Amino acid sequence: MLARSLLIVTRTPTAVLVQFDTKTSSTLAL
Numbered sequence: 001m002l003a004r005s006l007l008i009v010t011r012t013p014t015a016v017l018v019q020f021d022t023k024t025s026s027t028l029a030l
């Protein structure tokens with residue numbers, strides 16, 4: 001249970017950063 005929570009906590013910021021990075025790249029491309 002704890003390992004699962006830890007995995008979510010570490011993965012979520014990464015997913016958010018990737019999403020933000022993609023959005024920024026798209027904006028810069030335009």
